[in-house]
Amino acid sequence: MIMTDTVIKCNSVYKIFGTNAKKMLQEANGNVDAKTFQKNGCIVGVNNASFEVSRGEMLVVMGLSGSGKSTLLRCISRLTDATAGKIYIEDQDLLSLNNKELIELRRNKMGMVFQSFALLPHKTVLENIAFPLQIKGVKDQECINKAMDMVKLVGLDGRENYFPRELSGGQQQRVGIARSLAVEPDIWFLDEPFSALDPLIRKEMQDEFLRLQEKLQKTIMFITHDFDEALKLADRIAIMKDGIIEQLDTPANIVLNPATEYVKKFTEEVPREKVLKIEDVMEKPNNENLSDLKFSKNEIIENVAEKILTQEKSVAVIDENNKIVGTLHPSKIIHTVFGGRKNKG
Amino acid sequence: MELLKRYPKLFQWLFLLVVFFTLCFTIEVPETYKFIRGQAEFIKDPNQSTYTLFGIEVRYYAFDTLWRLPPLLGWLPIWINDSLFFLLNDWMPIEIWNEDIQEYKTRPLVLQITRTLTSSMTFLIELIREILLGGVETIVAFTSWDWISENSWAKLPGLPWTVVAAGAAILGYKLSGKGLAIFAGIVMIYISIFGQWKPSMQTLSFILVAAPLSFIFGLSLGIMAFKSKRVEKALHPILLVMQTMPQYAVLVPAIVLFGVGDHAAVIITMVVAVPPMILLTLLGLRGVSPEVIEAGRMSGCNNLQLMFKVLIPTARRDILIGVNQVIMVCFSMAVISAFIGAKGLGFNLLLALNQLNIGLALEAGLCISLIAILLDKMSLAWANKQTDYFGNLTFFQRHKNTLFFAGAVLIAVIFAYAGSFYFKEGFNYLYEVPHNKGISTADFWNKGVDWIWDTFFHTLKIFNTWLIVDVLQPMRAAYLRMPIVATFVLVMGAGYIIGGIRSAIVVGGLTLFIALSPWWDRALVTTYMATFGVIISCTIGVTVGTLCSQNEYTKNFMLAVCDIFQTFPSFVYLIPVMMLFGVTDTSVLIAVIVYATIPATRYTIEGLRSVPTALHDAGSMSGVTKLQRLLNIEFPIAFPHMMLGLNQTIVFALFMVIIGAFIGTEDLGQYILKALSDRKGAGIGLTLGICVAFIGLIFDNLIRTWVEKRKKHLGID
Numbered sequence A: 001m002i003m004t005d006t007v008i009k010c011n012s013v014y015k016i017f018g019t020n021a022k023k024m025l026q027e028a029n030g031n032v033d034a035k036t037f038q039k040n041g042c043i044v045g046v047n048n049a050s051f052e053v054s055r056g057e058m059l060v061v062m063g064l065s066g067s068g069k070s071t072l073l074r075c076i077s078r079l080t081d082a083t084a085g086k087i088y089i090e091d092q093d094l095l096s097l098n099n100k101e102l103i104e105l106r107r108n109k110m111g112m113v114f115q116s117f118a119l120l121p122h123k124t125v126l127e128n129i130a131f132p133l134q135i136k137g138v139k140d141q142e143c144i145n146k147a148m149d150m151v152k153l154v155g156l157d158g159r160e161n162y163f164p165r166e167l168s169g170g171q172q173q174r175v176g177i178a179r180s181l182a183v184e185p186d187i188w189f190l191d192e193p194f195s196a197l198d199p200l201i202r203k204e205m206q207d208e209f210l211r212l213q214e215k216l217q218k219t220i221m222f223i224t225h226d227f228d229e230a231l232k233l234a235d236r237i238a239i240m241k242d243g244i245i246e247q248l249d250t251p252a253n254i255v256l257n258p259a260t261e262y263v264k265k266f267t268e269e270v271p272r273e274k275v276l277k278i279e280d281v282m283e284k285p286n287n288e289n290l291s292d293l294k295f296s297k298n299e300i301i302e303n304v305a306e307k308i309l310t311q312e313k314s315v316a317v318i319d320e321n322n323k324i325v326g327t328l329h330p331s332k333i334i335h336t337v338f339g340g341r342k343n344k345g
Numbered sequence B: 001m002e003l004l005k006r007y008p009k010l011f012q013w014l015f016l017l018v019v020f021f022t023l024c025f026t027i028e029v030p031e032t033y034k035f036i037r038g039q040a041e042f043i044k045d046p047n048q049s050t051y052t053l054f055g056i057e058v059r060y061y062a063f064d065t066l067w068r069l070p071p072l073l074g075w076l077p078i079w080i081n082d083s084l085f086f087l088l089n090d091w092m093p094i095e096i097w098n099e100d101i102q103e104y105k106t107r108p109l110v111l112q113i114t115r116t117l118t119s120s121m122t123f124l125i126e127l128i129r130e131i132l133l134g135g136v137e138t139i140v141a142f143t144s145w146d147w148i149s150e151n152s153w154a155k156l157p158g159l160p161w162t163v164v165a166a167g168a169a170i171l172g173y174k175l176s177g178k179g180l181a182i183f184a185g186i187v188m189i190y191i192s193i194f195g196q197w198k199p200s201m202q203t204l205s206f207i208l209v210a211a212p213l214s215f216i217f218g219l220s221l222g223i224m225a226f227k228s229k230r231v232e233k234a235l236h237p238i239l240l241v242m243q244t245m246p247q248y249a250v251l252v253p254a255i256v257l258f259g260v261g262d263h264a265a266v267i268i269t270m271v272v273a274v275p276p277m278i279l280l281t282l283l284g285l286r287g288v289s290p291e292v293i294e295a296g297r298m299s300g301c302n303n304l305q306l307m308f309k310v311l312i313p314t315a316r317r318d319i320l321i322g323v324n325q326v327i328m329v330c331f332s333m334a335v336i337s338a339f340i341g342a343k344g345l346g347f348n349l350l351l352a353l354n355q356l357n358i359g360l361a362l363e364a365g366l367c368i369s370l371i372a373i374l375l376d377k378m379s380l381a382w383a384n385k386q387t388d389y390f391g392n393l394t395f396f397q398r399h400k401n402t403l404f405f406a407g408a409v410l411i412a413v414i415f416a417y418a419g420s421f422y423f424k425e426g427f428n429y430l431y432e433v434p435h436n437k438g439i440s441t442a443d444f445w446n447k448g449v450d451w452i453w454d455t456f457f458h459t460l461k462i463f464n465t466w467l468i469v470d471v472l473q474p475m476r477a478a479y480l481r482m483p484i485v486a487t488f489v490l491v492m493g494a495g496y497i498i499g500g501i502r503s504a505i506v507v508g509g510l511t512l513f514i515a516l517s518p519w520w521d522r523a524l525v526t527t528y529m530a531t532f533g534v535i536i537s538c539t540i541g542v543t544v545g546t547l548c549s550q551n552e553y554t555k556n557f558m559l560a561v562c563d564i565f566q567t568f569p570s571f572v573y574l575i576p577v578m579m580l581f582g583v584t585d586t587s588v589l590i591a592v593i594v595y596a597t598i599p600a601t602r603y604t605i606e607g608l609r610s611v612p613t614a615l616h617d618a619g620s621m622s623g624v625t626k627l628q629r630l631l632n633i634e635f636p637i638a639f640p641h642m643m644l645g646l647n648q649t650i651v652f653a654l655f656m657v658i659i660g661a662f663i664g665t666e667d668l669g670q671y672i673l674k675a676l677s678d679r680k681g682a683g684i685g686l687t688l689g690i691c692v693a694f695i696g697l698i699f700d701n702l703i704r705t706w707v708e709k710r711k712k713h714l715g716i717d
């Protein structure tokens, strides 16, 4: 096996529900149209998905309900078998694995967090977290120690002997997270992990999630409905519609250069200042008069807008080496924040 | 018109009733018709007509087909019989190596299978029985009788009762703590000092074989049905019929297949106990959310781990109800199987009832109920047991239960040994209290019964006569007065109004089967008794349930009471009523009412409990009184669940009516009882059983369809 930095790789993955899905797919020759399939009793879950996720990257998948996000994730974790296409996990052909190899892969490489927590109701917090380890055949004492570490990691110490029903939603999801991390997987799947939580707890959990990720540096696929969440977490965002990945790109690119009408509409409401960095809107350095303020090109606009707007002249934009790489006029900020929405109506 | 639009269903019902009663009154009772008592149907009578089908002659009284249908299915029992005998004695002979004569013998396949089953069951029962009571048969199974007579020492000694009692208490402690330990100890000591040790242990050995086997089979079949649609489809109709099939009826074919004795009883018990276990396993497994299954898969479970570590534990609630049912059925059957020669408490109970020795019956009944409750509690505790990972246990703490047990064995054995010197007369009370040497309260109870009879004779008699003459007989006459067309109109009409044409056809078909069997009149009697019981049970159950639901404490108390009463074997209910009312229809009906009130009460409470608290509050906030809230909010929402309770009430009532045959009724049960002692009764017994099952299924179908519609309407699931 050659080690590359690509951890997950999908090549024209299709998932079509229905009895004669395989045959219909062959006849369609890769050009799947959801409507005609539906007429014939097939539901298109994932339609020709090709992408790669590299090590330590966080890919956030977005889309409306029923757009096939979960289905895509389940294909990659092989909870369902893709109808066609190739999926590689660290250069291993996922679909060619037999049952035993698949179980090995899941026991050692993958972790998953579920939207509705999916905890085992008859086990305590500790037992739930230790469960994947026990399944793997790790010795009892070791399991417990490891699980205790996880309990501490997600901040549930003191509650390890509670049952899931005795915990709040946020606490239950922490258990779910701890469980998925217990075997120290390289790849981490999260299917709308925070959707069932109220906004305050959600924010708290997001922060905690970022803290964890900083520490653990996993390869992550994360599903969410919430654009703010996506922006906060994502390295790249994939937007799905009817099973098709409409666009997969960095947050800034998705907002600035939507590939399709759908993506454009999808991102219209997104506050630009939250997405764009200064480098995305700056101009080439010219010899105009600059104000004294300097900003790093990697700053998100939202964070510095106020300061820039107090200036009358353009401000300087610098890179890591303190070299001026561009300028930015306050009016540009105003244009970015409000301009995007003007041509909506 | 306005009204008709608002309540279309109401008018449909009214219309149906009008048609029904018109039919009832316009169709005259044929002059030759009389309710035939006893076996008259089978005696040649010049007025009878005959027909021949499949070479079998069936005789019957011909009436106008509007009044009664001819028993075209009369050949079915005979045909079942013949096929059973054919299967057993002639079908598929195979060569079997016979150890004794050292050569091959031919034997029919089915016979061979049943014999193998029989001998393995016998071995299992004997093994446990001899561990508890001592004996030689287990050793014989491995050697031979000759060897035993040469080696007189070769005998399992049997455990002294003190050891069993201590073991039960320690087990109780290990499973749940002091409470259960004390209860277990007391039950065992009670059994012993009241001289019921031997029959109790016989019953226990029967249960300890039947219950685990039923559990294992039920669970595995449930799992198989869960995994494969085809298995489920194949099982479904059997499960449905078995649920409403009276346990009595299954006994009859079992005698043919397996003979009489404990082994046949175990097999029959499994036949009865496995279906509910399958259903509940299936229900539980279905209820596991797909995400939990996926979580299990992602944790790296293989199929086996997924089933046993994720699916089954998650479905535990329903599976536990299944275990509870298995235990209930096993104890019920432990008594009923006495009819086919099973030993133990059931046999004593039956014998005592037969001799009208209420005191003895009561003692045996109490013992069996106590053991039932004990096993029920133990199995529950076992399933709910948690492991403690943090206890830093020493060797002693970890093994203290084993150590205690070893100690108890040692001490008990020493005592038993010492006892053998101390007690002369050949009875060693520290080893086993013989059956007739324990304390007996039978006399006390019998005197009590006599006293009740002496004191309340007139009151009871007046009540009894009033009930029979003024209520039961008219009601029975009314049922028998129903022409068959009217019945069909009523049943199918109800089916149509509730569930559309499909339901109408299903219930019509079920009714047709009974109508074409030779026992339509008897089925009407069964139905009348069951209806009477159900009406009163429901009235009591709903009232009591509603009252108890008003307060958390009484609610839980009532549920616990229901739990305990449910664990009593059905036969036990006959004891107190016979005590009060002797051998009459009243006794049966009162047993039916008591027995069937349990599910009525329980489902009422559970239904009312399932009403969301938000609705309570919403009701209170809109300023309704308690009564208004009950009538307008809680009842409508709890109603579907309560109707399921009605369903259970009907099944319970039917079972009890059938068992009531033991006291002497004139319904289907009586015929089943007769079939038991008939060499060719298998076909009759089975057909009768199916008839009773179908009566149950008619109501089941109507109620379930209605409940489903109602639930959809209310948006609950």
Ligand SMILES: Nc1ncnc2c1ncn2[C@@H]1O[C@H](COP(=O)(O)OP(=O)(O)OP(=O)(O)O)[C@@H](O)[C@H]1O
Pocket (backbone or CB within 6 Å): A017, A018, A043, A044, A045, A063, A064, A065, A066, A067, A068, A069, A070, A071, A072
């Ligand atoms: N087992 C299945 N059988 C048939 N169709 C399915 C199955 N699972 C999913 N689908 C269909 O596939 C499509 C995609 O479903 P999926 O669960 O992936 O959506 P999603 O994007 O995760 O939506 P949500 O945000 O609501 O979770 C839907 O139209 C759904 O009806």
Ligand SMILES: [Mg+2]
Pocket (backbone or CB within 6 Å): A069, A070, A071, A191
């Ligand atoms: Mg989803």
